[in-house]
Each structure stands twice: as C-alpha cells, then as structure tokens.
Amino acid sequence: MAESEEQQLEQVPEEETGPSVNYKPPAEKTIDEIAKTDAEDESLRKYKEQLLGNIEERVFWPNDPNKVILRKMSIVCDGRPDKEIDLGDKGQLKDMKFYVKEGAKYRIMITFNVQREIVAGLRFTNRISKGPFKNKEEYMVGSYGPKKEVHEYKSPEETFPGGLGLRGEYKVKSLFTDDDKNEILAWEWKLEIKKDWKD
Template sequence: MSSTTDQDELAPSQTPGYRVGEKKTIDEYASMDSTDESLNRWKASLGLGKSAGPQDDTRKVIILQLALEVPGREDVVLDLSSKDALENVKSTPFVIKEGVEYQMKVKFRIQHEVVCGLKYLQVVKRKGIKVDKTEEMIGSYGPNDEPYEKKVGPHSSIVNGHFMVEEAPSGMFARGHYEAKSKFVDDDNYTHVEWNWSFDIKKDWD
C-alpha cells in the first residue's frame, strides 16, 4: 500500500464550518482580557507554565509514552520518548489477552508555545486490511516543566476529549498479529510524532 494512502487513512476528520483560531504567543494569551471570567477559566485550563524548553530542542510536543491500562495488571507501556524508542516499538510487538478491557493513556510534555487541538490518530491493520481507526481529542495545553497525563474514562468529569474504555477482540479468528500506525497532530494538522508498532492478540498474556 502506498504511503499516500497511509497518510490519507491517518488524516483527522474535518468539522464543517470549523476554523482554526489565530495563533498567539504565551505573553499574548496571558494579556488577553482579564475581566472575562470564561476566558480566564480557559487560560487556566491551558496550564500555562514558565518553561520555554531547551534551545537545542525545537519540538513543541514531546510524547513520553503511550500506555494500555488493564485492571489487575501492570500497564503495557510504549516508550516513545526518543527516536531509538520509536524504532524499538516498531520491532517489538507486545501481547494483549483476548477479551480484556483496557484504557489508553498518554504522557507528554509541551514546550515553547501553546499547542491547540492536539489529537491522537491510529489505524490498525491485520494482513494488510484495516480493521480499526481511532481518533481522540487530547486537548489544548501550554508549556510546562511537568508532563501532562491524559486518561479519561466514561465516568470522568473531564470533557475535553477522552480515551474510551475498549475491549480487545476475542475468539480464534481474532487471535494473531496486528500492525498499527499512530500519530499526534494539532489544529494546524501539523504532525508532532508518528510511528509504527505492532501487537499480538493471544488466548492468554504469555
């Protein structure tokens, strides 16, 4: 399959009539009308910190890890913090037990400027055939020294996007090897990180 087709499969959906807002610097966001209560709440939700990030690292979004949280077990963690780590997850499939419920969570850092409308996109294939596509809104965030972690389920009070609780497929025909491709993009459709990975669905965890 061509790379152009792969990119089309990972393209975020478009909302009719939606227009990307004008980009502003951190100082511009801070100086916006302080008498507007709803605006102040929105600015507070961005978590504007004071860290601009190191000069030798121009990345705005650093995805540290993506994890599957499974009740009663340690998290299945994908380290995405470096180029070497991204290559490692490509060549090292992990195992998911058929039929288990799991929830995705992502840990990331924002530096240099506010990032608006961060989304997670994922396409899963088996034997070259697409079997699933995921698109989740992560939200808008400001630079901060501390990493953010996004894990939102159906019972959470947070409404700015979520990773839903999912159930792994089960049965003899569901077991096998799956290839996936994922990326994080923002409102400008700028890709901050993209990688390939794989997993095996088995009857048990071993």
C-alpha cells in the first residue's frame, strides 16, 4: 500500500497479472517420478529423502482432496496482537474487517499445509481498492513438499498509508494460486485505516 498521502494508490488494470518475467514453470512431476529418477544413486536418494521426507507418508488429511490447505491469514505488527482470519471458515471471510493504525509497519502471514504432492510457485495476490484508487500487491510464496507440520509465509515489511485522505475503509480481494494458475482460494475482506489502533 502507499506509504504517505503524496504516494496515492496507483491505478492497476484488472487484467494485469504481475511483472513481465520470462519465467516458464517446469513440467510438473509427481513425488513418485522424482523418487524413481536416479534411484540407483545412493547419495542422491538420501538428498531427496532429506528434502521430501518420507515419501510414503504424504497424505495427512485423507478427507481433503487438496494439495494445499490454507489455514489462516494474519496481519503482524510489532507490539500488537496478530489480527487473524481463519481461512477454513468460509462463512466469516467476506465479513472480516481489520482496523489498523496509519503509518504502522506490518507483514502479512499465511499459514498452510501441503499434502499429496509437491506444489510449485505458490503466489499470494491482494487487489486493494478505495473509491477510484486501486493497487495490487503480489508475493511469491515459493514451492513446498508435503509435510504434516504447518508452513508459514511472511511478506516483506510494509507500511500502512497515513494522512486524512488515505484513512478509511479499503476492500481487499485476495487470491492464492500455484505455478499453473490454479486457484487454491479466493476471498474478500476489509481493512480500515484509522488515526489510532482500535482493539
């Protein structure tokens, strides 16, 4: 988001998908295919095991067919309790509203689990709007192998905008995708920037 009243939110076309990069995602391979490649090389086998863990144990929530299970999104500010959205509770997502203080430094944290297969190129995007102003934040979350323990991603530190013209309510449309642009979860929420914290 903009850092001061002078740095207004920029107009971002809705169809824009991020910076132009000549990146092509690699062909998707299953864990079984990766394990079988160079299986006779003992040191490579051990290295893969170290990276992937026990490949026989990779389905931890058998009733959930998804590879990525999003748990929660938090706004993390030093000296403040984290403000959280439970991403598993579809009923609360659209009605969730965070109150934050102008000029405060923050990070967005996403917690999630991965099961079944490796997921590549996870990406988290926020489209932010307030009246005619629009902005887009896009974060590369990375690639992960399955494990029962939760993964945490924290965005780089940013600053909420400040000044009378930039206070108020912002609508945020969030999207979590993978390398193949598969939609893992889309949700909407609101952010209200105030002169001081509201607990």
